[in-house]
Amino acid sequence: MVDSIDCDVLVVGGGVNGAGIARDAAGRGLRVVLCEKDDLAAHTSSASSKLIHGGLRYLEQYQFALVRKALVERERLLQSAPHISRPLSFIMPHDSGQRPAWLIRAGLLLYDGLARRAFLPASRAVDLRRHPAGAALQARFVRGFEYADGWVDDARLVALAALDARERGATVLTRTTCADVRRHPLHWTAQLHGGARQRQVNARCLVDASGPWAGRLLAAAGAAAGPATPAPRLVKGSHIVVPRLFDHGGGYIFQHPDGRIVFALPYEQAFTLIGTTDVDFAGDLDAVAISPAETLYLCELANRYFRAGVGPADVVWSFAGVRPLAAAPAASAQAASRDFQLVWDGGDGQGAPVLTVVGGKITTFRTLAEQAVDRIAGALGNGHGAWTAQACLPGGDLFGPAPSRRAVLEYDSWAAAMVQRYAFLSPALVRRYGRAYGTRIHRLLEGCRSVADLGPQIVSGLFAVEADYLMRHEWALCGADILWRRTKLGLHVAAGAEALVDAWIATRAADVPSRRLVEPA
Structure with a gap:
């Protein structure tokens, strides 16, 4: 027997964009089904550099609108999810092989001014012989620049967006493949397969948020699905994790002589995360992995800057993801735009509407979802307005239901209070629970009064x-x-x-x- 589900919106894809769209749509009262063939964030959305940032390097490509949009969202995300995100300072060491120092300083001033900063400090020039970040660098780096952006646990961001969607009424189905879609004048039918269970979904609107798979679902459906979506440019980004290379809590941004930007970030207390690469990809999307050449490249780049040398044998973990870019082929993968594109096909009276999401980045997932659901809601006659800009993600309501500067600036005091409240556990464990679950720590530990209760x-x-x-x-x-x-x-x-x-x-x-x-x- 095949179960049948009627809904307003079927979202295919459980990455950050799909989860964000499902969350926004459910919050506006639309009936939503989200299906993901694997686990949430199993692919690209858990393989990012974990940064909430405007993209400093995009200034060189004159993508000012993209940078400004991302910087505005940087502040919102930090305030709506202060448990899984945090401000992060970056050091950019400078040497004679790079652009003139005055030009870099001018770019940082522009970066500072493109959007209002509620709590992040302004950029500044630093003497690396005196700055704590200089101790880990080779002696030839004596000057540099410091600026602020943010960090986020990308996979948890997706899980929390999906959790919020479900709590607002959405049906979220993981390990469930959308095997077939058919377009009808007023609705779509889709066959979903999850293990031994099969479902037919009848949806008034279809959203293809399948990331690097975008467009394949409609292509497989044939001419009845409407015009084909242009295939995105697929670019693989890979990262390595090595034992900790520096002791302070900030990160580094390095510009390699080949023009690529690579970050070195503090990771999980004991490690350093180094990435990313930008390599055009044409392989199996279900078997994406870092190549030996990419590993060597990242090690060599790190060795150009750090005193402590690293090699492929030092890599304790690596991960890679494929980013679907909306831009047309460019001279280089790193030069292609990271902005998103929403491809809307309203059916022109001949079929139910479909929206395909191409591109995007972690930082702008909320505004992407808002713009997508604005279009969907209008087509479906839903008059509820946007709401996510003023809402916390689950667990982010440390000091009330609305996003706030206080939740960012006083996170440590909130965490200290949790350590006191759950004094029967080790402080390190409570702090980890606080970072992962925020105020949901109380649900996690409900009824626990001793370690034995865990x-x-x-x-x-x-x-x-x-x-x-x-x-x-x-x-x-x-x-x-x-x-x-x-x-x-x-x-x-x-x-x-x-x-x-x-x-x-x-x-x-x-x-x-x-x-x-x-x-x-």
Whole structure:
């Protein structure tokens, strides 16, 4: 038997754009179904540099509108999700092989002024012989510049957007493939396959937010789906993680002689994240991985700047994602625009509407979703206005329901209060819970009065209470979901931990066969 679901909007794709659109649409009272063939953020949206930024390098390409839009969203995201995001300072070392110092300083002043800064400091020139960030750099770097942007846990951002969508009425289906779509005069039909379960969805509007797969769904549907969407340019970005190369809490931005920009960022206390590359991609989108050449490139770039040398043998983890860029082919992958494009086909009275999302970046996911749903809501006769600019993501309401500067500026004091409140746990564990779940820490630890109440420790740092919470509320179904996307504990545990978590999940399901470990859609 095939279940049938009627909805207003079917969103295909569980990355940041799909989750953001589902969240916005559900908040306006539209009936929403989101389907994702794998886990949430299983691909591009968990493989970013984790930055909330305007894109300093885009000033060189005169993309001022893109930079300004992203800088405005940078402030909003920091305030709406202060638990999974935070301000981050960057050092740009300067040497004689780069642009003149006065030109870089002028660019930073422009970056400062393109959008209002509610709490981030202005850029400044620094003496690296005296600045804490200079100690990790080679002695030849004596001057540089400091500016501020932000950092975010990208995979958790997607999970929280999807969680907000569900709490506002959306149906979110992971591990569910949209196998077929058919266009009719007033609606779409789609066949969804999730394991042994099949569903037919009848939707008034279809949204293709499948990232690098964008356009393939409609192409497979044939002429009845309407005009084809231009194929996006696919660019692979890869990152490496190595043991920590510096002790301070800021990051670095390096400009290689070939013109590429690479970041070195503090990561998970004990590590440094280095990336990204920009390489045109034409391979299997389900098997994206860093190449040996990319690994070597990033190591060599790091060695050009840092005192401590790194090589491929020092890499403890790597990840890669493919970004679908809306721009036409450019001279180089790094020069292609990161702005988004919303391709709307209203049907012209011959068929139900469809929206295809091409491009975009983590920083601007909210405004992309808002613009998308503005178009969808208008076509469907929904008069509810935009709302997400004044809403926190789940767990971000540290000092009230609205985004606020206070939540960013006083996060540490809130975290200290949580450490006191849950004094029966180690401060490090409480701080990690606070960063991952924000105010949802109280739901996570509901009924817990001692360490014993957390249940067994499945692997180091992961107790049953957290694994259970992630399975019930955040669609986690296996060890990789928990250790690498919902948390980053995979970096801190011994080899074989993923299999141990999988075994615990299997045992848990066998022990409580009558209980749904994942909430029903």
